[in-house]
Amino acid sequence: MMWTDLPPGLILLLGGVLAAVLPHHGRKVLMLVLPFVGFWQLIDVPNGDHAVMTLFGAELVGSRIDSLSLVWGYIFYIAALIAGIFHLHVRDRMQDVAALTYMGSAVGAIFAGDLISLFIYWELTAVTSVFLIFANRTDASFRAGIRYLIVQIASGVLLLGGLIIHWRGTGSVEFGNIGLDAPGGLLIFLGFGIKAAFPLLHNWLQDSYPQATVTGTVILSAFTTKMAIYTLARGFPGQEELIWIGVVMTAFPIFYALVENDLRKVLAYSLNNQLGFMVIGIGIGTELALNGAAAQAFSHILYKGLLFMTMGAVLYRVGTVKATELGGLYKSMPMTAGFCIVGAASMAFPLFSGFVSKSLIISAAAGEGMWFVWAMLLFASVGVFVTTGIKIPYFAFFAWPKQTQKTCNEAPFNMLLAMGVSAALCIGIGLFPGYLYDILPYQTDYEPYTGSHIVTQMQLVLFSGLGVAWLMRTGLYPAEMRSTLLDADWIFRRALHRVWRATVEWGTETSGALTGGMRGWVNSVIGVAGQLGGPGGLVSQTSKPGTGVFWLTAMLGLYLLVFGL
Amino acid sequence: MSASPDFREPEKYALDRPAVVQRLYHVLIGLCVLLGLADIADMLWHVYHKHGYFDVEYLPNFYGFFGLLGCIVLVQLSKLLRKAVMRDEDYYDDDVD
Numbered sequence: 281m282m283w284t285d286l287p288p289g290l291i292l293l294l295g296g297v298l299a300a301v302l303p304h305h306g307r308k309v310l311m312l313v314l315p316f317v318g319f320w321q322l323i324d325v326p327n328g329d330h331a332v333m334t335l336f337g338a339e340l341v342g343s344r345i346d347s348l349s350l351v352w353g354y355i356f357y358i359a360a361l362i363a364g365i366f367h368l369h370v371r372d373r374m375q376d377v378a379a380l381t382y383m384g385s386a387v388g389a390i391f392a393g394d395l396i397s398l399f400i401y402w403e404l405t406a407v408t409s410v411f412l413i414f415a416n417r418t419d420a421s422f423r424a425g426i427r428y429l430i431v432q433i434a435s436g437v438l439l440l441g442g443l444i445i446h447w448r449g450t451g452s453v454e455f456g457n458i459g460l461d462a463p464g465g466l467l468i469f470l471g472f473g474i475k476a477a478f479p480l481l482h483n484w485l486q487d488s489y490p491q492a493t494v495t496g497t498v499i500l501s502a503f504t505t506k507m508a509i510y511t512l513a514r515g516f517p518g519q520e521e522l523i524w525i526g527v528v529m530t531a532f533p534i535f536y537a538l539v540e541n542d543l544r545k546v547l548a549y550s551l552n553n554q555l556g557f558m559v560i561g562i563g564i565g566t567e568l569a570l571n572g573a574a575a576q577a578f579s580h581i582l583y584k585g586l587l588f589m590t591m592g593a594v595l596y597r598v599g600t601v602k603a604t605e606l607g608g609l610y611k612s613m614p615m616t617a618g619f620c621i622v623g624a625a626s627m628a629f630p631l632f633s634g635f636v637s638k639s640l641i642i643s644a645a646a647g648e649g650m651w652f653v654w655a656m657l658l659f660a661s662v663g664v665f666v667t668t669g670i671k672i673p674y675f676a677f678f679a680w681p682k683q684t685q686k687t688c689n690e691a692p693f694n695m696l697l698a699m700g701v702s703a704a705l706c707i708g709i710g711l712f713p714g715y716l717y718d719i720l721p722y723q724t725d726y727e728p729y730t731g732s733h734i735v736t737q738m739q740l741v742l743f744s745g746l747g748v749a750w751l752m753r754t755g756l757y758p759a760e761m762r763s764t765l766l767d768a769d770w771i772f773r774r775a776l777h778r779v780w781r782a783t784v785e786w787g788t789e790t791s792g793a794l795t796g797g798m799r800g801w802v803n804s805v806i807g808v809a810g811q812l813g814g815p816g817g818l819v820s821q822t823s824k825p826g827t828g829v830f831w832l833t834a835m836l837g838l839y840l841l842v843f844g845l
Numbered sequence: 846m847s848a849s850p851d852f853r854e855p856e857k858y859a860l861d862r863p864a865v866v867q868r869l870y871h872v873l874i875g876l877c878v879l880l881g882l883a884d885i886a887d888m889l890w891h892v893y894h895k896h897g898y899f900d901v902e903y904l905p906n907f908y909g910f911f912g913l914l915g916c917i918v919l920v921q922l923s924k925l926l927r928k929a930v931m932r933d934e935d936y937y938d939d940d941v942d
Contacts, residue, residue, distance in 0.1 A: 646898035731893030747916030
């Protein structure tokens with residue numbers, strides 16, 4: 281009874297709380313054992329709604345196990361185990377606790393059957409994961425962490441606003457197919473969209489992931505964005521807007537990835553591109569397309585995690601992942617180089633995982649006759665292969681003749697083991713796609729390995745490789761440069777900043793030092809707030825359900841604890 | 846971290862020799878030619894039964910040309926992008942104020 285009604289996320293979450301007081305070895309045992317416990321629970325507990333309770337007239341479902349949530353549940357536990365192995369050598373209580381609670385909240389969000397539970401886990405992922413960035417303990421990582429936190433909390437606030445409106449409008453907090461037209465649908469959509477790194481809402485990803493610790497980035501890369509993809513698949517399947525959002529997402533990051541110097545940032549851009557594939561799949565919304573989004577999330581976590589691990593190992597040994605500083609590392613770290621090539625191949629080549637998952641989405645788009653989307657997906661496949669599949673291994677491990685001999689040691693054994701497990705899974709899924717297809721939300725008899733499919737995809741990949749080789753030999757390929765590339769964060773970090781300063785100066789000049797600038801802004805904010813919140817104002821009318829949600833949130837925290845213990 | 850006692854001559858690594866890299870490049874070209882020929886063979890004798898959703902897919906080596914062209918367009922556009930958005934590495938360093 282307890283076991284069945286235990287919300288899955290609590291296994292890792294409570295493990296994280298325990299880790300706060302355990303010594304080093306105890307924490308490591310938790311990180312290696314708890315993913316198995318969690319995985320066993322998913323296999324053992326029958327599908328359906330568990331841990332159901334009614335609170336203030338809202339039905340809360342702590343654990344909803346069905347074919348959609350299970351795909352994400354399985355891969356999250358696999359990723360948690362691999363991260364635990366990769367992280368084994370790190371002696372840092374802060375990172376251990378942050379990692380366990382963060383992974384637990386992400387799993388909890390996947391199995392939350394109602395919007396209120398989802399909101400709580402959603403915010404928990406933000407406040408726990410930021411410590412994986414802070415843990416670098418540099419000024420730059422601290423400031424990047426704060427920026428990350430602001431964006432993540434904003435996403436949660438949008439979700440909360442949407443959930444209150446949705447609850448008032450429909451009388452239900454069930455987390456099912458919401459749709460944009462439902463009350464609060466747009467706010468919820470935007471809340472999900474921030475964490476899914478929609479265009480213009482994406483930049484927190486490229487800003488913060490390269491600032492996290494060696495192992496922190498590996499852990500971050502697996503959970504937050506894929507959790508958002510899951511919520512989109514649950515709440516907005518077949519929402520046509522997603523197709524076009526996804527098309528932009530697959531396209532623009534690859535241009536940045538090609539000229540970015542920090543290789544972990546290159547991976548963050550290519551992660552953004554891969555999320556676009558999944559978003560398109562959800563937008564198309566057919567069974568084949570939704571299967572594709574789920575399969576892509578599954579295999580993507582493995583190979584992108586593998587690539588982040590190889591760059592983490594390089595950072596750990598060499599102290600930098602700037603393309604301008606690297607090259608020839610295959611002599612010093614041959615096994616890491618090999619694993620990196622497996623990760624790169626997994627994005628495009630037959631017999632590797634990405635090939636069997638991405639094909640579902642491309643076939644779904646083509647099958648619906650969406651020629652433009654199909655062509656953009658092909659272009660994005662070329663782009664991600666060129667900018668990640670070739671660029672990452674080439675600049676880190678080859679790019680001769682910067683190094684002519686061995687200069688550092690191979691990655692530590694635990695890192696190699698984690699990379700090896702990931703690489704084996706990437707190849708395993710590629711060789712036996714049936715096992716992956718069997719756990720997808722809908723039954724499928726899709727066959728990725730037809731002669732036509734293999735030949736055409738090999739043409740696409742090898743000719744684009746030939747293009748890169750030719751451009752490099754003719755000197756047309758842009759050399760790597762130490763630089764900062766302006767992206768959407770420039771709007772917040774520079775443009776708005778300037779507008780603010782200009783406003784202050786203008787205010788000071790026109791109204792004198794006492795009444796100008798900030799005072800003018802503050803007064804107008806107070807004025808508007810007074811109008812909205814005063815008698816008969818807009819905000820004062822809706823304050824009651826807001827209070828209700830506050831108490832409900834507090835109660836739910838208690839409920840989670842009671843059920844867990 | 847220190848250099849290993851048995852100092853390795855650069856020539857020990859095959860990839861350091863331009864001739865080897867040249868040969869790899871030729872192998873890549875060879876593979877591409879073979880894949881292109883496969884499409885022509887398929888048009889004539891249906892070797893691998895090409896299956897597509899759109900008419901353009903049946904053009905010989907459509908995917909190959911798409912990949913080659915896509916790659917070149919990507920690189921050229923990225924260079925333009927870099928002109929527009931590239932700043933010094935320490936561009937955001939004066940955030941502290």
